[in-house]
Amino acid sequence: MVESLLNSALGMATPILLAALGELLVEESGVINIGIEGGMLAGAFFALAAAYFSHSIAIGLIAGIGAAVMLNALFAAMVINLAVSQVVAGTAINLLALGLTGVFYRRLFGITGQAFTVHALGPIALGPLGRIPIAGPVLFDQNGLVYLSLLLVPPIALLFSLSRYGLQLRACGERPEAADALGLHVYRMRWLALIASGGLTGLAGAYLTLAYANTFVEGISAGRGFLALAVVILGRWNAWGILLSSILFGLAIALQFNLQALGTAAPYQLFLALPYLLTLIVLALLGGQSRAPTALGIPYVRQ
Amino acid sequence: MSGRSALIRAVIEPLAALALAALAVSIILLALGTSPIDALGALLAGAFGSWLAFTETLVKACPLLFTGLAVALAFQAALWNIGADGQLLAGALLAAAIGPMLGAWPHALALILMIAAGAIGGTIWGALAGWLRAYRGVDEIIGTIMLNFIAAQLISYAIHGPLMEPSRSYPASAAIAPSAGMLMFAPPSRLNAGMILAVLLAVACWIALFRTGVGFELRAMGKNRRASAFFAIPIKRLTVWTMAASGMLAGIGGAVQISAITHRLYERLSPGWGFEAIAVALLTRLNPLGVILTALLFGALDNGAQAMQRTQGVSPVLVQIIEAMVIVIMLAFDSSLLARTRFRFWPPLIAPPIATATAKPADG
Numbered sequence: 001m002v003e004s005l006l007n008s009a010l011g012m013a014t015p016i017l018l019a020a021l022g023e024l025l026v027e028e029s030g031v032i033n034i035g036i037e038g039g040m041l042a043g044a045f046f047a048l049a050a051a052y053f054s055h056s057i058a059i060g061l062i063a064g065i066g067a068a069v070m071l072n073a074l075f076a077a078m079v080i081n082l083a084v085s086q087v088v089a090g091t092a093i094n095l096l097a098l099g100l101t102g103v104f105y106r107r108l109f110g111i112t113g114q115a116f117t118v119h120a121l122g123p124i125a126l127g128p129l130g131r132i133p134i135a136g137p138v139l140f141d142q143n144g145l146v147y148l149s150l151l152l153v154p155p156i157a158l159l160f161s162l163s164r165y166g167l168q169l170r171a172c173g174e175r176p177e178a179a180d181a182l183g184l185h186v187y188r189m190r191w192l193a194l195i196a197s198g199g200l201t202g203l204a205g206a207y208l209t210l211a212y213a214n215t216f217v218e219g220i221s222a223g224r225g226f227l228a229l230a231v232v233i234l235g236r237w238n239a240w241g242i243l244l245s246s247i248l249f250g251l252a253i254a255l256q257f258n259l260q261a262l263g264t265a266a267p268y269q270l271f272l273a274l275p276y277l278l279t280l281i282v283l284a285l286l287g288g289q290s291r292a293p294t295a296l297g298i299p300y301v302r303q
Numbered sequence: 304m305s306g307r308s309a310l311i312r313a314v315i316e317p318l319a320a321l322a323l324a325a326l327a328v329s330i331i332l333l334a335l336g337t338s339p340i341d342a343l344g345a346l347l348a349g350a351f352g353s354w355l356a357f358t359e360t361l362v363k364a365c366p367l368l369f370t371g372l373a374v375a376l377a378f379q380a381a382l383w384n385i386g387a388d389g390q391l392l393a394g395a396l397l398a399a400a401i402g403p404m405l406g407a408w409p410h411a412l413a414l415i416l417m418i419a420a421g422a423i424g425g426t427i428w429g430a431l432a433g434w435l436r437a438y439r440g441v442d443e444i445i446g447t448i449m450l451n452f453i454a455a456q457l458i459s460y461a462i463h464g465p466l467m468e469p470s471r472s473y474p475a476s477a478a479i480a481p482s483a484g485m486l487m488f489a490p491p492s493r494l495n496a497g498m499i500l501a502v503l504l505a506v507a508c509w510i511a512l513f514r515t516g517v518g519f520e521l522r523a524m525g526k527n528r529r530a531s532a533f534f535a536i537p538i539k540r541l542t543v544w545t546m547a548a549s550g551m552l553a554g555i556g557g558a559v560q561i562s563a564i565t566h567r568l569y570e571r572l573s574p575g576w577g578f579e580a581i582a583v584a585l586l587t588r589l590n591p592l593g594v595i596l597t598a599l600l601f602g603a604l605d606n607g608a609q610a611m612q613r614t615q616g617v618s619p620v621l622v623q624i625i626e627a628m629v630i631v632i633m634l635a636f637d638s639s640l641l642a643r644t645r646f647r648f649w650p651p652l653i654a655p656p657i658a659t660a661t662a663k664p665a666d667g
Contacts, residue, residue, distance in 0.1 A: 034444060074631075084634040087383045087444060089579050094632070098575075098625035100331075102620030106336050143613075155625070218620075226448045267464065273456035276449040283446075284439040 015251025022197030034090030037225025038097030043205025068202030157239035173293030324463025351490020369556025370580035386447025388577030394421030394554025399568035402479025425554015433546025485563035497559030
């Protein structure tokens with residue numbers, strides 16, 4: 001019982017974790033991208049659409065990544081090259097994604113009412129490891145994307161703690177004028193961060209449709225992109241903190257579906273609201289923004 | 304910057320933004336295999352083609368005016384209120400809760416109570432986000448977005464539970480008493496007094512923002528938070544008050560929806576007005592009076608989109624793409640790129656964020 005809850009928790013955490021890791025890269029470089037939600041949604045839809053028509057999960061994944069990357073590229077052009085307000089641009093991306101996915105979904109599938117499902121990404125049981133009591137089914141019986149997301153955490157953590165590139169990226173986010181004066185290409189580094197983040201966000205979205213739901217409904221991302229933003233803050237802009245926070249939120253989401261297991265009389269809406277309530281409470285207790293990159297959200301214009 | 308060029312910009316920019324957005328959307332329509340002329344033509348006919356169509360456009364514009372004002376007010380203070388939806392819902396919830404109980408009250412009093420309920424609900428919801436930002440350092444972007452989802456769940460709980468309509472057969476609240484119903488002007492159209500209220504509030508907002516001391520402080524805070532704090536503007540309190548006022552406007556909008564249009568509460572009351580409101584507010588550069596016009600415009604888009612779906616089979620969600628493109632284009636107009644051209648005295652659309660991001664850890 002607990003095992004299945006934890007198993008789901010890890011699964012639910014994966015899209016948030018992937019998106020949050022991407023957002024970490026972006027925020028360390030000094031940009032806040034609230035358009036992750038749109039990127040996730042676009043990734044979800046186009047991954048499923050491509051997989052559906054091509055009968056190939058691989059093509060689906062690529063399409064999902066591609067869609068999110070393109071949205072992030074538009075966002076990057078707006079906030080880096082045109083130096084506009086990042087919050088507003090992010091909102092525009094979200095609206096754009098909602099509109100595009102909605103329009104294409106209804107045109108391609110809504111009218112015909114065809115079942116828009118694909119064969120899911122199945123779990124990859126890791127043999128004997130999967131039979132370890134408790135830890136086995138939780139950790140070692142997940143699908144490939146879950147493992148991928150977990151495996152991405154150490155390299156990203158090391159990127160920031162040990163590597164020169166990580167330091168340079170941080171410099172762009174702390175004081176871009178100084179970074180520029182030192183010869184770093186702030187624009188280019190921010191662009192790269194956004195493209196990489198697009199890839200991760202696209203994967204996160206693809207997970208939602210290809211691995212989790214096996215279908216698409218409008219608004220399937222349901223605020224997970226925004227939860228990823230919160231996770232970055234909760235995780236104190238640190239890859240390991242982000243991992244922990246993602247699992248916490250995954251647990252909160254998984255609880256929604258495991259109500260019977262808990263045998264509680266509380267209204268189900270409480271559980272549906274739980275991830276969002278938790279975000280507010282934890283952020284309020286931890287006092288928010290003190291570890292944010294100093295130049296986060298401030299457009300930088302090369303002089 | 305001269306007044307004349309400001310006026311020219313105020314007129315040309317939105318028109319140009321619309322034209323460009325229409326162009327972008329036409330490309331998408333072509334990709335979908337629909338003639339843009341047919342589709343956009345159907346949209347216009349649906350919005351203005353007949354008296355009833357026109358009144359429905361006004362009906363669709365009304366909530367956008369309320370939420371647009373809420374967003375414009377908050378954005379003027381550089382408070383990114385993405386939660387107008389949640390605040391509207393909070394207002395609607397309270398209004399729908401007391402509505403059924405007002406049967407014995409005189410019409411005018413009942414209406415006042417409905418509006419007050421909406422105002423209170425929205426104020427609480429907005430102030431909550433403002434407090435979280437000012438006193439707990441919780442970014443209002445995240446705060447308001449989270450509160451949106453929480454509000455939706457509160458409503459869901461209410462209409463499945465304590466507020467559920469008497470026959471308990473479908474998830475909606477009980478119908479409000481007739482005395483709590485808004486004054487309607489010309490049945491069968493749905494023109495109502497709530498629209499007048501919205502316009503009056505727009506004027507009040509403009510006066511408050513541009514003719515009062517607190518409005519000045521609010522705008523100053525929006526332009527440079529840290530400097531404002533230095534000059535003894537009470538940043539934290541003003542943040543809470545601004546978010547409260549913003550929420551109040553949206554909440555009243557929610558009450559008006561219940562009172563005039565839906566008469567009861569149900570799931571998904573708002574089809575995303577809170578997000579549309581951002582486009583509505585931005586298109587007119589956060590000017591409360593301009594919001595009246597842009598709300599009308601987007602109301603027309605929303606109304607026409609339904610006709611477009613009926614006759615052309617294009618999803619009404621297309622309008623969201625138009626909104627997104629409008630925001631993108633308005634932002635581009637404002638970019639430093641254009642500022643370096645001969646339009647050198649282009650005032651920034653959104654207050655320069657220089658102070659807002661850095662001021663968060665060191666508020667007030």
